[in-house]
Amino acid sequence: MTISSSPPDPSSLWKPNRKASKYVQRVVVWIFGAFALVSVATTFGIIMSLMLETINFFKTVPIWRFLTDTQWTPLFSNPQYGILVLFSATFLTAIIAISVALPLGLFSAIYLSEYAPPQLRKWLKPALEILAGVPTVVFGYFALLLVTPFLQFFIPNLGGFNALSAGLVLGVSITPLVASLSEDAIYAVPESLQKGAYALGCTKREAIVGVILPSALSGIVASCILAISRALGETMIVTLAAGQNPNLTLNPLVPIMTMTAYIVQVSLGDTPAGSIAFLSIFAVGMTLFIITLIFNIFSFWFVRTFREKYE
């Protein structure tokens, strides 16, 4: 800056370092881009780690025996790995769970969105979120130590471990998921449809059952599918309350072992890496991953295909 009688040249006060700003931005974009790629790497990592060990597993146990055997006896001298045994158990608990969660969750969503006064709603929603946030190990405790003894009061031949109690509690644990996703779907229905229903002489229930729920159907079905997928992959409740007995049965009163419970059982033991039992948890994990992936894709596809476009 030169000293002169005239005021200083204003441009000398401005020294934007545009090059540096651009450089900083470029570095930031690269770092953040790498962070975004972590999610892609996670998917890749999941698929790779499941696949490699699953392939090793199938080198010893032929895949068709895995899919068709009706026994799960990894500790026998002549071990059999019939995934149907674990799958039926997983399926059974999930079915029980969704038959609790669908009515409870859907009716809760209807109450919250259509009936609850705004003041009450402000309290009910966080309360349901607390229910959603209860760790599953706590639900497991509840199922094993309170619900099962309670049910044994009515069903004397109910086992200490059983699919019924695990499934019921699992259902309660996924109810908030069904409720909140269904409520979102109900909210997305334009108010004009509700008004249209009332203008035809509908009562409130008729407007809800006849117009609002059918209009929200794609979202409700999607919430239901996602809830089933969550129930299939849930671990602690079924491990604690449903037992560790690989039974091929759909009887909800006896102990069973789900896919997730098997993975926990092997993980808790001292199974050497590379042994066939160790490899088997990856094969079971792969099966579970594929099943839940199919459910998720189906739910995604369902919403895409059946969502009504309202202008």
Place this chain on the structure above:
Amino acid sequence: MTTSNPQSFERESSWNIDQATFLKALRQRYTFDKVFATLALLAVVFSLFVLAVLLIDVFIDGIGRVNWSFLTSFPSRRPAEAGLVSALVGTVWVMVLVALITFPVGVGAGVFLEEFISDNWFARAIEINISNLAAVPSIIYGLLGLQVFVRVMFPITQGRSILSGALTLSLLVLPIVIIATRESLRAVPGSIRQAGFALGATRWQVVREHVLPLAMPGVLTGVILALSRAIGETAPLITIGALTYIPFLPELSLKGLQSPFTVLPIQIFNWVSRPQADFYSLAAGGIIVLMVVLLLMNATAIYLRNRFQK
């Protein structure tokens, strides 16, 4: 067309239904309405009733156990002497690490996806990928952690360590943070960005100075929700081999990261799965400690969100 009875709305109609029948049916319809509304209310009441029973049951079973020695003793074979200090400290270690990992990575990924790449195939692919990851069962993340962090990265993590556990849980809850970040960024009005650009700022300067501060309460809510999910997770940590009997505390140094560990839910699981009923009350006591931590975290999240919405 005139009506014979001015007190009713009746008129001739091709509908073969008369006014009396209609009104009778209408009364019945209203009865169904009442039943329906009652069922809806009962569904909510029942869900919350179960929550209340659960909390009360745990409280009654476990409150007698929650005292200073329970919080400061190591686990033991003898129920009377057992405590959960190693699980509590392990949980704190893991949560701090998860927060340190997920906050920068999740927020960075969210900013990248929302602010820096336009709506192209790459952004959409990552978006679909993230929503799919959010629905992958947590135990699958355990298998991932077992392979990648415990085995492949053994030289860094020393196997079944706090670091392996924290990395596994971080991957598990990362989608929550990314989705929350993107939603809060989306809620910041575009005019703020344009005002920044109009002053000659780069995109990063605008995001750092104007957009992120506005989105921060929403981002923090997302991080806390992610942590409260992580704190209760049991299955993935069992799978990577978190131990259940840890009679020592990790060293307060980088070396501590490579130490074996246990956390509250695993300690609870261990106590519940013992056959001796004496351990059940320990489990209930552990649940009380876990739930208190969790409720505090959720309360913070709700508080932040309410402030954010104003």
Place this chain on the structure above:
Amino acid sequence: MISDSMNQTLTEAALRAQNVFVYYGSTLAVRDVTLDIPKNKITAFIGPSGCGKSTILRCFNRTNDLISGARVEGKITFHGRDLYAKGVDPVEVRRRIGMVFQKPNPFPKSIYENIAFGARINGYQGNMDELVEQSLRSAAIWDEVKDKLKESGLSLSGGQQQRLCIARAIAIEPEIILMDEPCSALDPISTLKVEELMQQLKERYTIVIVTHNMQQASRVSDKTAFFNAEATDKGGKVGYLVEYDDTSTIFSNPKQEYTRDYVSGRFG
């Protein structure tokens, strides 16, 4: 001026509003409306936005009940019976007084189900196929949809959707059809079709239409009510009825200065 117009009305009144005030919460939205809706005629409500014409329309089938805090004072009679009297059921009222909305709002069901739905819930005992066909024919849309009754109502064009909504309204055989700016979301050709349809429908139904479009009011209606809004002390707006008369009178020889200014396009 209101009594003048009532004297000219020799036909029977289908609806009669007497000193109707509408409040939303504690704010007055419309004050002191008194008018008779003649039977089997088309009555148009015109006026600038915020003048309460839609609010009054909604009072006629008690859809204002659905807005929390809405309150109606005064008397609206239908067949001599007060619509807001105790013991009068809004469902019963709406079943007799149908409504067509500003934006076409077909249900996301099949075209057939859109028509059958209202009839079924209201206990229709006759042949449903016949009723559906008859209603679609009355709404002048049968030829366009007869081959695709199973398709979604949302697959139709905007104008067709609106005629489907009219068919849906007349399927439950109301006496009165309220139309809240039914053409404002439609293109000119669809608008023309709906206007033609209204002329056919008035032989069997009484129609009340709210419109922003003065040309439309003058084209289709027999009677016209002009509403205006005035500022209140509290800074809000309250609507009131300025003038109600035969449409030709309102547009060619209105008695009120405001009406003259409005219909000649000087404000609004």
